[in-house]
Amino acid sequence: MSHTNRGLHLHPGDTAPGDEIAGGREVVEGLLGYLVGLALATLITVVAFFISQTTLVWQPSIPIALFVLAVAQMGVHLVFFLHITSGPDNTNNILALAFGVLIVLLLIGGTLWIMYHMNHNMMPMEQIMRMQQ
Amino acid sequence: MSAAQGTAERGPYPIGHDATEHREPHAEHAERGVVSKRIIVGYGFWIFLLSDIVMFSAFFATYAVLSDATAGGPSGKDLFHLNTVAIETACLLLSSFTCGVASIGARAHNDLMYYGAMAVTAIFGAGFLSLEIHEFAGMVAIGAGPSRSAFLSAFFTLVGCHGLHVTLGLMWLLTMMAQVFAKGYRADILRRVLCFSLFWHTLDIIWIAIFTVVYLMGAAQ
Numbered sequence: 028m029s030h031t032n033r034g035l036h037l038h039p040g041d042t043a044p045g046d047e048i049a050g051g052r053e054v055v056e057g058l059l060g061y062l063v064g065l066a067l068a069t070l071i072t073v074v075a076f077f078i079s080q081t082t083l084v085w086q087p088s089i090p091i092a093l094f095v096l097a098v099a100q101m102g103v104h105l106v107f108f109l110h111i112t113s114g115p116d117n118t119n120n121i122l123a124l125a126f127g128v129l130i131v132l133l134l135i136g137g138t139l140w141i142m143y144h145m146n147h148n149m150m151p152m153e154q155i156m157r158m159q160q
Numbered sequence: 161m162s163a164a165q166g167t168a169e170r171g172p173y174p175i176g177h178d179a180t181e182h183r184e185p186h187a188e189h190a191e192r193g194v195v196s197k198r199i200i201v202g203y204g205f206w207i208f209l210l211s212d213i214v215m216f217s218a219f220f221a222t223y224a225v226l227s228d229a230t231a232g233g234p235s236g237k238d239l240f241h242l243n244t245v246a247i248e249t250a251c252l253l254l255s256s257f258t259c260g261v262a263s264i265g266a267r268a269h270n271d272l273m274y275y276g277a278m279a280v281t282a283i284f285g286a287g288f289l290s291l292e293i294h295e296f297a298g299m300v301a302i303g304a305g306p307s308r309s310a311f312l313s314a315f316f317t318l319v320g321c322h323g324l325h326v327t328l329g330l331m332w333l334l335t336m337m338a339q340v341f342a343k344g345y346r347a348d349i350l351r352r353v354l355c356f357s358l359f360w361h362t363l364d365i366i367w368i369a370i371f372t373v374v375y376l377m378g379a380a381q
Contacts, residue, residue: 049264079379090380123203138221
């Protein structure tokens, strides 16, 4: 253990778990994790760009496919880059993430739902213009 | 629980040895409710990042509602160049990877790995920003600025806000390089590096949503 670390730390000799210097094995494992994440993310991105331009698949299915790919890639980033795992240290992070996802879905879904129906019930713009004349 | 109590219970051990005997697996710490500061700081910053994501979701909702409101002006199909977007995406994805490498380098106290990977991250981030600024300037030049239509207002708000985050992230990146250079791999500095890497990875997650919803779906319409 480095004496410089101990000298500058608030509690000498009380290095918390995760604050130790990472050893050779940890470095290799960490790099491998990021490489797997990079490979998966690249694959999903390339498929998304390809699907958005192709005429080979049924066109109405494209937005749904893009949405699924985006969610999959976010999952890859969360697990391999942000290290949101199912470990005991991560329970609070997972709960916070679940709450965040709930708010995001309510906000976006609710907005689209309400605005769709408002547009539906609105008089077409030409009619409004005609009434103003 | 103080270090003095620990040594008192176990008898007259030298304090230096106590440090190595005290170390236990993360799981036991979590069960006892004594968690390392690194995990608490990460949790707090994660909550900030989630609130940032909630803010972006409001911009996304606005954009989704207004994406057809072009007021007779150009639509996404006329304006977006998917080649540029693909290069921007590659820049951010690679910078996210090198940022992860830098965080490993910081934990291993490896100068080459930390400074090298942080420098590459900064270069990719700057490349992304310059492409985006070039794209925005080109759009304004052909009269498709934010005041042209509701669609373009929403577009510039959403994508510009992400670009602003990348700009701030770049400044933070340079600050973290300078802090490690000046103060060394101290535990508190390493926690700031952790927060920075979380921030940078989150920007990439938001970019996934932007290139899917704004560019790919916009160009396909």
